Amino acid sequence: MQPTLAADRLEERLAGIVPEIEIAATAELAREVLALKEERQALILGHNYMEAALFNTVPDITGDSLELCRKAAETDFPVILFCGVRFMAETAKILNPTRTVLLPAEKAGCSLAESITAEDVRQLRRDYPGVPIVAYVNTYADVKAEVDICCTSGNAVRVVESLPGDTVIFLPDEYLARNVARETGRHVILPQKGVLPGSGDTELQKVMIGWGGRCEVHEQFTTDDIASVRRQHPETIILAHPECSPEVCEAVDFSGSTSEMIRFVRETEAPSFLLLTECSMGDNIAAANRDKTMLGLCSVRCPHMNEIRLVDVRNSLRDMRQEITVPEDIRLRALKSVERMLEL
Ligand code: SF4
Known part of the structure; x- marks a missing residue:
């Protein structure tokens, strides 16, 4: 202890x-x-x-x-x-x-976790037999129990690259899938939204089959926000979480998981920083780095x-209330997906 x-x-x-x-x-x-x-x-x-x-x-x-x-x-x-x-x-x-x-x-709850069910995953298995399925950790236990491996925003690229074959199913965050697809040279298919091969995404041979889930916090940031901050505070370093859209992630100075953003701010000398992520995270980084200037422009708080x-x-x-329980058969299958990720 x-x-x-x-x-x-x-x-x-x-x-x-x-x-x-x-x-x-x-x-x-x-x-x-x-x-x-x-x-x-x-x-x-x-x-x-x-x-x-x-x-x-x-x-x-x-x-x-x-x-x-x-x-x-x-x-x-x-x-x-x-x-x-x-x-x-x-x-x-x-x-x-x-x-x-x-x-x-x-x-x-979480808008991502609630965007997909275990039955949705089973249907994808039927539709794409043999294709490995990755689930972002922002999913419930019964969904984790149906997939092959989990990932976080910090290790998603490594997890996808560890899988065999040219096609992978990546659930449920559409934007994280698109960001990881860009980094791993993949063409995105979104069957749920009708974005299918041949619809003009890219000509890349490798494929990432995504899902239409979105983080209700990170989807709110836009490239207009970035352009406006760049005009008013050109010296500010802007960071974004990879649950933001690919356009936003490409327009900022650094995109990474919450831990990667914390490390980046701690190790980088700059006149000021702006984080395009959940508001409290910006407050907590500011509290831990009192010698650094954080722009307090955030207004997006996760309701959950x-x-x-x-x-x-x-x-x-x-x-001793609100105890979490997970049925043992689901737990054991979900454990395999989580442990595969941890082994990486
Ligand atoms: S910020 Fe809230 S809605 Fe977005 S992924 Fe995290 S818990 Fe889910």
């Missing part, structure tokens, strides 16, 4: 993150969570998209979904409280089934991530 997080200096950590008038109450709530954490012997995991007051106070470990799931797989704490959305907590349960996994929200606040974490730990 790892040592518990210290409850001191919370006010200091919250300075500049929450309004001054709320600091004392927020710190008090965070102390309550930390005391419950001790009592329950819980490991608290905090996704990069959590609100700043939560992200900067109670998690033992912060990171992207892959990093957090790796930690969840290794822990010997009896309780894992996952501050993220449902598919992430499910992945923790898939990897470490003997732990009690709590999600501090009733639903905390936003369901989890400090008070929900307190309530979930106090009442």
Whole structure:
């Protein structure tokens, strides 16, 4: 077991993150969570998209979904409280089934995870027999159970390149598929949307069969946003998540997963940065890099991530509620897809 997080200096950590008038109450709530954490012997995991007051106070470990799931797989704490959305907590349960996994929200869904069902995947298998299927981790356990391998935005290119043959099915994010297809020299087919071979995409021989899912946050960024920032702040380095459209990803200075963006900002000297991703992520990077200037132009908050606040974490730990369960037959099949990815 790892040592518990210290409850001191919370006010200091919250300075500049929450309004001054709320600091004392927020710190008090965070102390309550930390005391419950001790009592329950819980490991608290905090996704990069959590609100700043939560992200900067109670998690033992912060990171992207892959990093957090790796930690969840290794822990010997009896309780894992996952501050993220449902598919992430499910992945923790898939990897470490003997732990009690709590999600501090009733639903905390995801537009990508909800865009595809296990039956959709089975139909694709019938339509394209023998073609390997990759699922982005932003899918529910029953979908992971139907595919050959999972991927994250950080390792999607490597996963696709590890597969045999010239054709691969990549689900469910259309934009991530298009971005990965560009990097791996593939022509995209979207049967669900009627974009089929011969419809003029490219002449590339290798094929990526995609799906029409979109992240409701990242699909909102446009090349007009980028052009406007470039006009007003020409010195600013602009970063985008690969769930943004290919046009946006091509127009920015750097495109990468949440962890890659964090590393890029930490290691790059520039007058200012703008992140085209979920708002809280920008706030959390700004809090971790107080010597750097982040343009605060973001207005796109993920409604699902936003369901989890400090008070929900307190309530979930106090009442041990919203436990995540995954039927064992689904878990075992989903585990194979996740483990294949982790082996890479
Ligand atoms: S930011 Fe997008 S991909 Fe992430 S949980 Fe929200 S809707 Fe899903």
